[in-house]
Amino acid sequence: MATIERESHVESPPWPARVHDWLTTVDHKKLGIMYVALAMGFLIIGGIEALLIRWQLMWPESRIFGQDTPTLFNQLFTLHGTTMVFLVGMPVLIGMANYLVPLMIGARDMAFPRLNALGLWTTLFGGLVLYLSFLTPGGPPAIGWFAYAPLTGHTFARDVGTDLWAMGLLVSGVGTIGAGVNFLATILAMRAPGMTLGKVPFFVWTILWTSVQILLAIPPLTAALIMVVLDRQLGAHFFDAANGGSPYLWQHLFWFFGHPEVYILILPVFGIISEVIPVFSRKVLFGYEFMAAATMGIAFIAMGVWAHHMYCVGLARTVDIYFAAASLLVSIPTGIKMFNWLATMYGGRIRFTAPMLFAIGFLAMFLIGGLTGIMLAVAPVDFQVSDTYFVVGHFHFTLIGGTLFGVFAGIYYWYPKVTGRMLSETLARWQFWLLLVGFLLTFGPMHVSGVLGMPRRIYTYLPDRGWDVWNQISTIGALIQAPSYLIFVWNLMASLRSGPPAGDDPWDAWTLEWATTSPPPPYNFEEVPTVRSRRPLWDFKHPDDPDWKYEG
Amino acid sequence: MAEPSNPQGNVELPAATVWPLVLAAGLALAGLGLATSALLSVVGLALMVTAVVGWVAELLPGRGHVAVPLAGVERRPVPVKPLPGRVEQLRPGMPGHRFRLPExxxxxxxxxxxxxxxxxxxxxxxxxxxxxxxxxxxxxxxxxxxxxxxxxxxxxxxxxxxxxxxxxxxxxxxxxxxxxxxxxxxxxxxxxxxxxxxxxxxxxxxxxxxxxxxxxxxxxxxxxxxxxxxxxxxxxxxxxxxxxxxxxxxxxxxxxxxxxxxxxxxxxxxxxxxxx
Amino acid sequence: MSEPPSEALDPRKVGMLAFLVSEAAFFGTLIATFLFFLRPIRSGEPNPRDAFDIPLVLLSTFCLLLSSATIHQAHKSLLRGWRWAFLGWWATTMVLGIIFLGGTALEWSSLIQEKQLTISRNLLGSCYFTLVGFHAAHVSVGVVMLAVVLLLAMRDVVTPQQSLGAELVSWYWHFVDGVWVVVFAVVYVVAR
Structure with missing residues (x-):
């Protein structure tokens, strides 16, 4: 009987009805899936841009696009940076949080489901506005992702591409702020009975602080972008040095957003890693309270370190010293996290399945990115290597080695919950090793070419600089990485149909999302369970030895 | 908001709505228009106003929600199987202990x-x-x-x-x-x-x-x-x-x-x- | 140990507060920019000392501050079930808000036509019109929200039992008033 009914459910309505369903949905799970899908789409676009950049740099004095190469190269790295930060990094994390936060805290939906939908669509349309610049006569903006004045001034960027860049970011910023508001309200006011703020799953805790950062960091960007638009459209003078304006102000405003932004891109990943490592080490997260305090510490310190991106504009000596010291402080809470993850794994019964593989990859790669970050925080070192490939290598280690590895760990971990199917382990291993090797080959040598003095954003270089071999290794690494992303996308799509059924709780995990079906019904939980510890499912599975006996 | 399911086996959930999509499209068009042609902005603003009116209407009490029936019994979560007894710690010699330090x-x-x-x-x-x-x-x-x-x-x-x-x-x-x-x-x-x-x-x-x-x-x-x-x-x-x-x-x-x-x-x- | 944490907080209130925090960050940026560009202005250019019509601004400031008091009264009346008092105070708030906007309109027209201060004239113009303009935009949005609540109240949708919407609108209104106090201090006092 049951099988027949199941099949009748499988039969889906005609496609216009399904499209309508997805376009009008306010379900946090569908919105989360669409956020992640959007991010994957833009990841491929941004990746193609990166490959073109690498191909152009493979040989000295090459011009792969002929006469237009310099302009096109500028446009490519502008779009690559903007896309990866605003249309891949933030959407994929907001999407995963969207899907998981209500499930993890035992809620039926987000606090503001319609606002949630608005956030998704503004992100999408913001991205489309940006990419519409391809259709304009001047093409996309060529200003770099941090768009320093006066490059955005009307004098230097006469085409409409720069306006579309600003508009796209403004529109998608509205959605990001909405998401921040939504997460805060959901996490602070909609937790299951018994789940105090000290008992939320760690991912939820990191999303809480990410939201605080969103609320404090995105509005300054909005204001600064509005000033750019006013300068360009109405002739205001904010960043126009000829009339008393200050390009320097733009740098302050942009980095006041920009630095918290990099923590917006990494804090949720710390959350993912803190969910994956305990489950696959079969131990509780070591030092939850210290981890929680470290997250808060990072969120606060991150608001006061922005000018370490600006040492080279010639700040006052005291300002340099303050910002160097404050930036170095970040390494303390981050170090606490690193050691706590290791302590969680120490002596555990580790399962080396795909999520754990990527989590360990994260630990190793992010560590390198963190260490080069400490080097760059020291002002004199930064004077030497600022705006060289050393910096490019550094932040790709944090954004790919950190954010992306963590996102992959999370997707391998939660995909069975989202779809009811397991992903292929074999493909996951192929993806992991290709990505790891390709990634190291791409971004490791950049540190060397950076120390040798190769500036970022140059479209080509002379053959006598000793940079050729490092660039060639980088490009070969990029070519090795590329198939890993295709394998991942293929795995996602193929497993949807042919993956083995996952069941409710394939990993024997401990947080509430594994208590409902895979995929969960629209209402998430029939009855919302009462929570007594940080691992509610452990308590249900081991009634004689529950966690709440041990937690303070 | 975690309200328990009502006796009919229904759960109140917010209804699907097109207005967020329309509002976002309006916002993007308005922005696009500022950079290109004012006509687009006018269309964008009109869309935004329509969407906000429709949105507010759905916030009124008694609207904007639907009752979703509970899933069939065979599609409900499998109850968690409680294991009796205390949980032992992993020690050397137990299967799964992969702790190797030189002795x-x-x-x-x-x-x-x-x-x-x-x-x-x-x-x-x-x-x-x-x-x-x-x-x-x-x-x-x-x-x-x-x-x-x-x-x-x-x-x-x-x-x-x-x-x-x-x-x-x-x-x-x-x-x-x-x-x-x-x-x-x-x-x-x-x-x-x-x-x-x-x-x-x-x-x-x-x-x-x-x-x-x-x-x-x-x-x-x-x-x-x-x-x-x-x-x-x-x-x-x-x-x-x-x-x-x-x-x-x-x-x-x-x-x-x-x-x-x-x-x-x-x-x-x-x-x-x-x-x- | 396991007290229910959720009951104390209403997500809609938390959401409004969070939104206001982001608004504060937004205005904070505009105000910081205004202060960043405070510097002597070349003679012959419009400058803060001569350009602004202080009596007019004081009058509209008074209206806006008064409206904070009236909306507070309106909310109190609503909770006590005094329908007409609520409607009266609420409508008064709206009128005061509109008077404030009228004052801003008068100020702008005199600035643009008599003092020749526009957004592109100099940095004072850029900063002033951006900051005051965005504040006025927020007041306008507030007036629209006040009007919507008034309409709904006349149809008996806003009642003592369903007063949260009105309360949240009043929070927004208080916030916009508070921002104006800072804007006033910065633009009309410090800048002189």
């Missing part, structure tokens, strides 16, 4: 002795090179000092072949420090190498020296390319191997001592492990 290690003195012996033997090939190549014994020593001292690379080859007091002292210092450090590292690392015959000699005598030789070749190219020109790399490799083999033999031949047991102690209950 016996070399004493610290072994590392020091290994470093010293290696350090005493290493100059032999280096000096042999200096003498046989005709550059004299001081060239390799002066080059070593150039690791630390600035402007050594600006000296001419003839100058580098001369004996220089400062360079000699600095080179001796560097040599002693590095030899001892690597010797100590050998004492710690070699016991962790898998236990098949000759594995420790292979690691200490060949693999590790090859790794640091490669690293110093690459690093010197970045940090001090001029200095790298003077180094005769085949002989350099030979002297590293001599050091490695000597230090490894000395370390491996010392008696190992048992480490204080750190496993099996009663741990506080907080870091709990799953043995279910």
């Amino acid at each position: 016996k290690v070399h004493p610290i003195s072994a590392g020091i002795r290994g470093g010293l012996v290696g350090g005493l033997l290493m100059p032999i090939p280096a000096l042999t090179y200096g003498i046989t190549s005709g550059h004299g014994p001081w060239l390799p020593i002066n080059l070593l000092a150039g690791l630390l001292l600035p402007r050594v690379e600006t000296q001419t080859l003839a100058e580098l072949e001369q004996f220089q007091w400062t360079l000699f002292l600095v080179a001796c210092g560097i040599h002693v420090v590095i030899s001892l450090t690597i010797g100590l590292l050998y004492g710690v690392l070699l016991p962790t190498v898998p236990a098949f015959p000759g594995a420790q000699l292979l690691a200490g005598g060949l693999i590790l020296p090859a790794m640091w030789t490669g690293a110093s070749y690459g690093l010197m190219g970045v940090l001090n390319p001029a200095l790298r020109e003077h180094v005769h790399w085949p002989w350099y490799v030979v002297s590293q191997l001599v050091f490695g083999v000597a230090a490894a033999i000395v370390v491996v031949r010392t008696e190992r001592v048992a480490v204080a047991p750190i496993v099996g102690r009663e741990l506080p209950p907080a870091p709990r492990e799953d043995r279910a």
Whole structure:
């Protein structure tokens, strides 16, 4: 009987009805899936841009696009940076949080489901506005992702591409702020009975602080972008040095957003890693309270370190010293996290399945990115290597080695919950090793070419600089990485149909999302369970030895 | 908001709505229009107003929600199966225990002795090179000092072949420090190498020296390319191997001592492990 | 140990507060920019000392501050079930808001036509019109929200039992008033 009914459910309505369903949905799970899908789409676009950049740099004095190469190269790295930060990094994390936060805290939906939908669509349309610049006569903006004045001034960027860049970011910023508001309200006011703020799953805790950062960091960007638009459209003078304006102000405003932004891109990943490592080490997260305090510490310190991106504009000596010291402080809470993850794994019964593989990859790669970050925080070192490939290598280690590895760990971990199917382990291993090797080959040598003095954003270089071999290794690494992303996308799509059924709780995990079906019904939980510890499912599975006996 | 399901087996959820999509489209069009043509902005604003009106209407009490029926019984979550009894901690000998630390290690003195012996033997090939190549014994020593001292690379080859007091002292210092450090590292690392015959000699005598030789070749190219020109790399490799083999033999031949047991102690209950 | 945490907080209130925090960050940026560009202005250019018509601004400031008091009264009346008092105070708030906007309109027209201060004239113009303009935009949005609540109240949708919407609108209104106090201090006092 049951099988027949199941099949009748499988039969889906005609496609216009399904499209309508997805376009009008306010379900946090569908919105989360669409956020992640959007991010994957833009990841491929941004990746193609990166490959073109690498191909152009493979040989000295090459011009792969002929006469237009310099302009096109500028446009490519502008779009690559903007896309990866605003249309891949933030959407994929907001999407995963969207899907998981209500499930993890035992809620039926987000606090503001319609606002949630608005956030998704503004992100999408913001991205489309940006990419519409391809259709304009001047093409996309060529200003770099941090768009320093006066490059955005009307004098230097006469085409409409720069306006579309600003508009796209403004529109998608509205959605990001909405998401921040939504997460805060959901996490602070909609937790299951018994789940105090000290008992939320760690991912939820990191999303809480990410939201605080969103609320404090995105509005300054909005204001600064509005000033750019006013300068360009109405002739205001904010960043126009000829009339008393200050390009320097733009740098302050942009980095006041920009630095918290990099923590917006990494804090949720710390959350993912803190969910994956305990489950696959079969131990509780070591030092939850210290981890929680470290997250808060990072969120606060991150608001006061922005000018370490600006040492080279010639700040006052005291300002340099303050910002160097404050930036170095970040390494303390981050170090606490690193050691706590290791302590969680120490002596555990580790399962080396795909999520754990990527989590360990994260630990190793992010560590390198963190260490080069400490080097760059020291002002004199930064004077030497600022705006060289050393910096490019550094932040790709944090954004790919950190954010992306963590996102992959999370997707391998939660995909069975989202779809009811397991992903292929074999493909996951192929993806992991290709990505790891390709990634190291791409971004490791950049540190060397950076120390040798190769500036970022140059479209080509002379053959006598000793940079050729490092660039060639980088490009070969990029070519090795590329198939890993295709394998991942293929795995996602193929497993949807042919993956083995996952069941409710394939990993024997401990947080509430594994208590409902895979995929969960629209209402998430029939009855919302009462929570007594940080691992509610452990308590249900081991009634004689529950966690709440041990937690303070 | 976590309201319990009502007696009919329905759950109140917000209804699907198109207005967020319309509002976002309106916003994007309005922005696009500001950059291109005012007409687009007008259309965008009209869309936004329509969407806001529709949205507010759905916020009124009694609207904007639908009752979703509970899923069929066969599509409900499988109840969690409680396991009786306390949960044991993972201990050595249990399946799944993958905690491997060497139970016996070399004493610290072994590392020091290994470093010293290696350090005493290493100059032999280096000096042999200096003498046989005709550059004299001081060239390799002066080059070593150039690791630390600035402007050594600006000296001419003839100058580098001369004996220089400062360079000699600095080179001796560097040599002693590095030899001892690597010797100590050998004492710690070699016991962790898998236990098949000759594995420790292979690691200490060949693999590790090859790794640091490669690293110093690459690093010197970045940090001090001029200095790298003077180094005769085949002989350099030979002297590293001599050091490695000597230090490894000395370390491996010392008696190992048992480490204080750190496993099996009663741990506080907080870091709990799953043995279910 | 396991007290229910959720009951104390209403997500809609938390959401409004969070939104206001982001608004504060937004205005904070505009105000910081205004202060960043405070510097002597070349003679002959419009400058803060001569350009602004202080009596007019004081009058509209007074209206806006008064409206904070009236909306507070309106909310109190709503909770006590005094329907007409609520409607009266609420409508008064709206009128005061509109008077404030009228004052801003008068100020702008005199600035643009008599003092020749526009957004592109100099940095004072850029900063002033951006800051005051965005504040006025927020007041306008507030007036629209006040109007919507008034309409709904006349149809008996806003009641003592369903007063949260009105309360949240009043929070927004208080916030916009508070921002104006800072804007006033910065633009009309400090800048002189």
